[in-house]
Amino acid sequence: MNLTIDHVTKRFGKKTAVNNFSVELNEGVYGILGANGSGKTTLMRVLATISRPTSGTIQLDGEDIFQLDHEYRELLGYVPQHIGLYKNFTAEKLLMYIASLKGLEREQAKKKVPELLELVGLKDHRSEKVGKFSGGMKQRVGIAQALLNDPKILIVDEPTAGLDPKERIRFRNLMSAIASNRIVLLSTHIVSDLDYIAKEIIIMKQGELVAKNNPQNLLKPIDEKVWLVTVSDEEITKYQNQYKMGNVVRRGNGIEIRLISDEKPAEDAIHQNPNLEDLYLFYFDEEAT
Numbered sequence: 001m002n003l004t005i006d007h008v009t010k011r012f013g014k015k016t017a018v019n020n021f022s023v024e025l026n027e028g029v030y031g032i033l034g035a036n037g038s039g040k041t042t043l044m045r046v047l048a049t050i051s052r053p054t055s056g057t058i059q060l061d062g063e064d065i066f067q068l069d070h071e072y073r074e075l076l077g078y079v080p081q082h083i084g085l086y087k088n089f090t091a092e093k094l095l096m097y098i099a100s101l102k103g104l105e106r107e108q109a110k111k112k113v114p115e116l117l118e119l120v121g122l123k124d125h126r127s128e129k130v131g132k133f134s135g136g137m138k139q140r141v142g143i144a145q146a147l148l149n150d151p152k153i154l155i156v157d158e159p160t161a162g163l164d165p166k167e168r169i170r171f172r173n174l175m176s177a178i179a180s181n182r183i184v185l186l187s188t189h190i191v192s193d194l195d196y197i198a199k200e201i202i203i204m205k206q207g208e209l210v211a212k213n214n215p216q217n218l219l220k221p222i223d224e225k226v227w228l229v230t231v232s233d234e235e236i237t238k239y240q241n242q243y244k245m246g247n248v249v250r251r252g253n254g255i256e257i258r259l260i261s262d263e264k265p266a267e268d269a270i271h272q273n274p275n276l277e278d279l280y281l282f283y284f285d286e287e288a289t
């Protein structure tokens with residue numbers, strides 16, 4: 001299976017949200033990493049056929065997804081950034097209802113819904129109203145509904161917004177578990193969402209593709225550029241102004257800062273192996289999360 005996004009541009013009036021974006025995807029988990037406003041949601045909505053690109057094409061195995069129309073949508077699962085759930089429905093009832101909207105036979109749904117509740121860890125909460133669920137539980141209902149038709153392409157927009165660390169780990173494990181034989185596309189501005197699970201990371205900045213590669217190769221441009229420096233309270237502002245700065249840790253002998261620099265930033269600077277947070281810092285000159 002091959003999803004080819006070819007020179008896709010999406011404009012809203014004068015605003016270009018996605019600019020000349022080309023990428024080829026096949027089975028596995030892809031993470032789209034970008035700061036707020038970089039165009040992730042817009043791209044995902046186009047891929048989910050909710051909106052049409054201003055120009056460019058998207059093809060699934062050589063056929064235009066807008067021409068394939070419902071044939072494509074039958075293969076698609078989409079979890080939007082903000083999932084509106086019927087608050088007074090129980091998890092089970094809600095999934096049964098969405099299954100009927102998606103055209104599943106009742107018998108089929110009666111088999112599928114318990115399986116999915118089990119998969120997303122909500123079996124014991126199946127009879128509780130989703131309005132009472134935590135953010136993570138709602139997110140899992142969202143994923144379960146997207147999986148009802150056993151989609152070959154799963155698109156999940158900002159999946160971990162508002163989740164606590166435990167729920168995030170759970171989400172990552174769930175994505176790994178369902179990734180085989182599917183194209184899974186996750187958008188996020190949180191680097192740690194993609195650790196371990198993304199086969200490739202796509203970096204998006206101001207609507208454009210900046211890089212696409214596996215995590216290891218993606219780190220190559222900053223291989224020699226990550227440093228640990230111990231500074232005094234007085235020196236910290238100077239470093240802050242001069243470098244892209246990551247973690248700051250107070251130690252007995254001063255403040256330890258992690259920073260990106262082409263050159264060794266200080267006599268006693270220690271070279272560090274880069275990680276995805278450093279990469280985010282390298283591409284987006286703002287605080288890594």
Ligand SMILES: Nc1ncnc2c1ncn2[C@@H]1O[C@H](COP(=O)(O)OP(=O)(O)OP(=O)(O)O)[C@@H](O)[C@H]1O
Nearest residue numbers: 012015016017034035036037038039040041042043
């Ligand atoms: N319907 C719209 N009309 C006008 N501008 C829009 C519309 N949708 C998105 N934009 C603009 O396009 C740009 C990209 O937005 P988008 O929501 O795709 O980014 P994002 O990376 O998903 O950000 P976030 O994480 O904040 O949702 C932003 O500048 C946004 O204001």
